[in-house]
Amino acid sequence: MCLNFSLNGSNHLLLSLTSMVHNASFKTDVCPVGARNCSRSCGSSGAVTGAGGGNSDVQWCFSQVKGAIDDDVAEADIISTVEFNHSGELLATGDKGGRVVIFQQEPESKNQPQCRGEYNVYSTFQSHEPEFDYLKSLEIEEKINKIRWLPQKNAAQFLLSTNDKTIKLWKISERDKRPEGYNLKEEDGRYRDLNTVTTLRVPVFKPMDLMVEASPRRVFSNAHTYHINSISVNSDCETYLSADDLRINLWNLEINDRSFNIVDIKPANMEELTEVITAAEFHPNQCNTFVYSSSKGTIRLCDMRASALCDKHAKQFEEPEDPNNRSFFSEIISSISDVKFSHSGRYMMTRDYLSVKIWDLNMESRPVETYQVHEYLRSKLCSLYENDCIFDKFECCWNGNDSVVMTGSYNNFFRMFDRGYRQDVTLEASRENSKPRSVLKPRKVSTGGKRKKDEISVDSLDFNKKILHTAWHPLDNIIAVATTNNLYIFQEKLN
């Protein structure tokens, strides 16, 4: 395990840290610690000035949309997870059919230096298949719940993908050369007649069409009784955690036949069950720290150095409930659906049904910032309960320099909140706004009686069109937004 101290933002610490890292042989083309203003010349493109700054500056325009056009959505095509890799060059999506599709960004062209490269399909593979648990007479869904990329160590790329029960480590490698000129074999593989071999030659590598291969390197199974909801790779790049409803396990990436249980909240008597784990994540810099969120709206931070079993939390983050907002559904809407650390590691963000909250790790009593995503739904909770929408699990994400956060909503709307400028914007991912480089117009939901022009009333919202999964490029202002079965890519307007 390495680098046990945390970045506190001081330049001195940052520079000495980056110098340590840069002296190591990292074959990435990205500043490994994601330094925003890295002045060390490491040949990386880490420093992106003005990225994701004030919302007043940034305009978003449509770049691409991936997926079928027709409205009849095949269940297997429903996107269930979206994740950029650490450099942002690759974008992975998982779907309900157990497939993973990876897009690669084209290098910036000389002709259009202002336009960032497009994402095109790089690799597609079937990660998980439906399985049947005969002991419990249960079908195990092949839906990909989460994908997490490993930091790149060599030419190949690695990612972890998980369904409800099994995690797999995939190696994605390129092959663009093949050996030719064997002595004993013809080019098509047939063995040559030995009598015809009169000279010997050394086979040489000749270029071939690029082939991207995905192969499963490890399969981590049989460690979870309940449904896996999260996986998170540790900053030590040796271990990762997987969390289900009641337990969190720690794995070594090299060892797939055993894992350590580090959190267990299963009560002795299941009748006393009051909360479940909903998400978990490792701290981005401290390899001993992780957090997990619960269905009760609390987040617990645990330190693995304290004990082998981290049932006792080091910190518990909880905001007291507002008694005015009490209803039948208070418990459901306070359940946290996603938790994400900021890139700096100083803050974490949680998403519950109606809001996004930003917590300072140093303050457990309440969040430092709260943003209402769609407060107008508070009076509609009963209908949302009946049509099951209240159980939707929205995710959230940070931009590269932690200044803006983004999350999805209904009617294919997604919201961005600028923490610095205290502004927020609602945008829509739809085919109507899909002309290349067309600027997205901010949308507004009318809550009062009078509906202005271009506003949409709450009752007209389409609750079948939900954006649950969004991802932000780690360095640039490029976002990937998943509607039910389409993936939209938006870029910052550059002039």
Add this chain to the structure above:
Amino acid sequence: MNATTAMEVNAEARRILAVSISKLYASRTQRGGLRLHRSLLLSMVMRSARDIYHSSREIEGQSDAQPTSEPMETSSDQTVPEPQPELQPAVNAAEPPSEESDSEDEGCDSDIAEDKENMSPTKQSRKRRGKAAAAPDFLPSKRARLEPGEERYAAQLGSCRAGAAESLTALSLNLNRVIPAF
């Protein structure tokens, strides 16, 4: 809270209970097995609905309210008792859980109508009971039992209303066993 609002709250609570029960029932057949998180949230909603229902009925009882209109009762009558008989044969067919009892899918069906599995693991039979043999044996014991200390609320109003109330109390009394031995 006066009688009128108590009645409205009561009707709302009954409706939510009915919706929750049908969701709980439907979640058993969905692909991937029972979701623990979802079942937990459903049971919490049902618990609050049940508490509000009982407290509003107390208030109603105190203020001696008149019977409510027919349409409201018949709709809730139909939705609420329906899941219950459907649950019973489904539980008959379900295999009794083993001691480790991580079987989520039968957790919820056996919870509402009976909690035999939770009470005494030693008495569990690991044999799979045939449907035909099970039906007569199980039927009496599948009726919801009252917890010690709780008493049935007397049916003060019309008979159809009492029917709905009883089935609701029967279903809701075992709410804390919605998520049994998983």
